[in-house]
Amino acid sequence: MEQSIISIKNLGKKYNIAHQRGRYIALRDILANILRSPFKFAKHKAKQIVGLETKEEFWALRNINLEVNKGDIVGIIGANGAGKSTLLKILTGITPPTEGEIIMRGKVASLLEVGTGFHPELTGRENIFLNGAILGMSKKEISRKFDEIVAFSGIEKFLDTPVKYYSSGMYVRLAFSVAAHMEPDILLVDEVLAVGDAEFQKKCLGKMEEVTKKEGRTILFVSHNMGAIQRLCQKTILLEKGKVKMFGKTEEVVNHYIDNTNSRATEAHWEKEHAPGDSVAILHSARVVDENHNKIPFATANKKIGIEFIYEILKNGYTPIPNIHIFTMSGERAFMSHEEFNEKLGTAGKHRATMWIPENLLNEGTYIAGIVLSTMTPLTIHFSQQDALMFNVIEDIINSRKLDFNQKIPGVVRPRLKWENIQI
Amino acid sequence: MNNVTIIRPKKTFSWNDLKEIWQYKELLYFFTWRDFKVRYKQTAIGVLWAIFQPFMTMVIFSVFFGTLLKIPSDNIPYPIFVYTGLLFWQFFSSALSETSNVLISNQSIITKVYFPRLILPLSSVATKFVDFAISAAILVGMMFYYGYAPHLIGLIIIPLLLLVTFMAAVGGGLFLASINVKYRDVRYVLPFFIQILLFITPVIYPASIAGKYSWILAFNPMTGVIQNARAALLGTAPVNWILISISFAVCAVLLIVGVIYFKKVERYFADVV
Structure with a gap:
């Protein structure tokens, strides 16, 4: 039997809760702690030295055992915090595991973000070389594929313009083109297809499929987009709370996942230490509300639905724009909407952003709301909570406009549009 | 099949790390190229800034310390005396401060792609070295103007002095960069520290000014570098091999401690940055 190309044995990754979030500790805080409670600090230190201290530990991954065969495209799905990204980060080598072992037989490349290392001041041409090198291509390899990369991105005209003048679409196109021309044996991909316009996404998916079939490349693909997973992957891994819940045929795994995720609520809170965010802004809470900002357990199709979230701007100087993405259960994006640019959005302090979905727009069904806060220039994503909320939209039987039609109206949306009918 | 990657819990240090850096030498080149390219974008006189800064510092120091305060300069014209010191000093101080910040300024790359992290500090020192090379052109011009020719031995020890400076900047920088990941206090302490260090390094005055206490200055590795650079290029004194050896030893220890730390x-950079 052929050796599997990736074999993972007993993999585990432990975080100490105190270290888990990215916020940095100032020496001042430590000094202040010593002054405030010197005795407690001494006791704590002593315990730490003797090794008695009970640290709060958190296993992001534990006892992971997987074998992936050459040429397979394997999807990785799971709720937030299930350990998908951690697994990918360990596979790429960004962060080492706490225990266990991984053996990968072949050249490995990773794509955790499009345009990693792109520098806004450099031109498109320069960034192709820089980004290519960061992704692990040699200079010769990039030179050889340069024309192909440029042609694929379709930005020939702007090749010598600094990328800071690019539209975000052009930026993503260029970045993705570089990534699409890597030639590893194993490719690790995170939620990168979530950006870029639909047409270009399709082109990229096509390119990925093409090379996999032709060259036998192995791909591990993390996504929330069940549609993309179903289209691309033969096999899928379902992670739950740091463990492999299921590994098998994509269809079975995805169905199992969808059937079991309905427990998520119309309200979510994040503790400060675990809040999604960066040094500029963090997310506090999110919920589905009615027109009076009252939390609702489900939404009604013929009433206004509000999706709102409370976030805190920690630092001036950015203008983060709230945007909300609504997905169907199969992972297709129904639509996204963002607030208009406005200087006030960057004011430090707490903000509450509400997006109003008009009555009679969403069809009955279950939807997922992704909550994102991003600054356009320079393109920064402060947080992106892809499945922050999940809500059901139901028909109000009494005031329904379904008439006697006793089945679900087909479609993601069921807008009430203006019609015209003249007898001619 | 070649190219087998094995990932295990990380050990502190192994010789493979050095091999790995060699494999990634092209990335080192690209990071250096990027830093250099980006720095002078959207500036009117571009790379001339690399010359302008040390040159203006030299002019101002010459006027105040040389002409008005009459600080002794081992009997050579003060401008060329101070410029020789400044050249090495600026290479050291700018490389040190750049290196200490390198993990923070590249955090978006660190958390997304793997490469040997040592590449980053190395590339920032390399960038500063290019600056050094450019501003060294002025020194050559000044040596012509004042009629100084370097000793043959001088040309030989210059690379050695650069190596010592490199080790000092990288060693200290790695140490500071590692602390900076967790405690951003480094950002506030370092400029102050560098300023103080300038005064306890014989840049604007000769080491001989300290009289019988000048041996204390020898512990500062930059003292050995700057004094010997003057000795070698301007012939102020014979090359002091003992001083170079001390500096070399101090810096080697600093570098080793820096790399080990x-x-x-390194293993938790990506989790903490």
Whole structure:
């Protein structure tokens, strides 16, 4: 039997809760702690030295055992915090595991973000070389594929313009083109297809499929987009709370996942230490509300639905724009909407952003709301909570406009549009 | 099949790390190229800034310390005396401060792609070295103007002095960079520290000014570098091999401690940055 190309044995990754979030500790805080409670600090230190201290530990991954065969495209799905990204980060080598072992037989490349290392001041041409090198291509390899990369991105005209003048679409196109021309044996991909316009996404998916079939490349693909997973992957891994819940045929795994995720609520809170965010802004809470900002357990199709979230701007100087993405259960994006640019959005302090979905727009069904806060220039994503909320939209039987039609109206949306009918 | 990657819980240091850096030498080149390219974008006189800064510092120091305060300069014209010191000093101080910040300024790359992290500090020192090379052109011009020719031995020890400076900047920088990941206090302490260091390094005055206490200055590795650079290029004194050896030893220890500490902290960079 052929050796599997990736074999993972007993993999585990432990975080100490105190270290888990990215916020940095100032020496001042430590000094202040010593002054405030010197005795407690001494006791704590002593315990730490003797090794008695009970640290709060958190296993992001534990006892992971997987074998992936050459040429397979394997999807990785799971709720937030299930350990998908951690697994990918360990596979790429960004962060080492706490225990266990991984053996990968072949050249490995990773794509955790499009345009990693792109520098806004450099031109498109320069960034192709820089980004290519960061992704692990040699200079010769990039030179050889340069024309192909440029042609694929379709930005020939702007090749010598600094990328800071690019539209975000052009930026993503260029970045993705570089990534699409890597030639590893194993490719690790995170939620990168979530950006870029639909047409270009399709082109990229096509390119990925093409090379996999032709060259036998192995791909591990993390996504929330069940549609993309179903289209691309033969096999899928379902992670739950740091463990492999299921590994098998994509269809079975995805169905199992969808059937079991309905427990998520119309309200979510994040503790400060675990809040999604960066040094500029963090997310506090999110919920589905009615027109009076009252939390609702489900939404009604013929009433206004509000999706709102409370976030805190920690630092001036950015203008983060709230945007909300609504997905169907199969992972297709129904639509996204963002607030208009406005200087006030960057004011430090707490903000509450509400997006109003008009009555009679969403069809009955279950939807997922992704909550994102991003600054356009320079393109920064402060947080992106892809499945922050999940809500059901139901028909109000009494005031329904379904008439006697006793089945679900087909479609993601069921807008009430203006019609015209003249007898001619 | 070649190219087998094995990932295990990280150990502190192994010789493979050095091999790995060699494999990634092209990335080192690209990071250096990027830093250099980006720095002078959207500036009117571009790379001339690399010359302008040390040159203006030299002019101002010459006027105040040389002409008005009449600080002794081992009987050579003060401008060329101070410029020789400044050249090495600025290479050291700018490389040190750049290196200490390198993990923070590249955090978006660190958390997304793997490469040997040591590449980053190395590339920032390399960038500063290019600056050094450019501003060294002025020194050559000044040597012509004042009629100084370097000793043959001088030309030989210059690379050695650069190596010592490199080790000092990288060693200290790695140490500071590792601390900076967790405690951003470094950002506030370092400029102050560098300023103080300027005064306890014989840049604007000769080491001989300290009289019988000048041996204390020898512990500062930059003292050995700057004094010997003057000795070698301007012939102020015979090359002091003892001083060079001390500097070399101090810096080698600093570099080793820096690398070991950096490797120790490296494993949680991506989780903490």
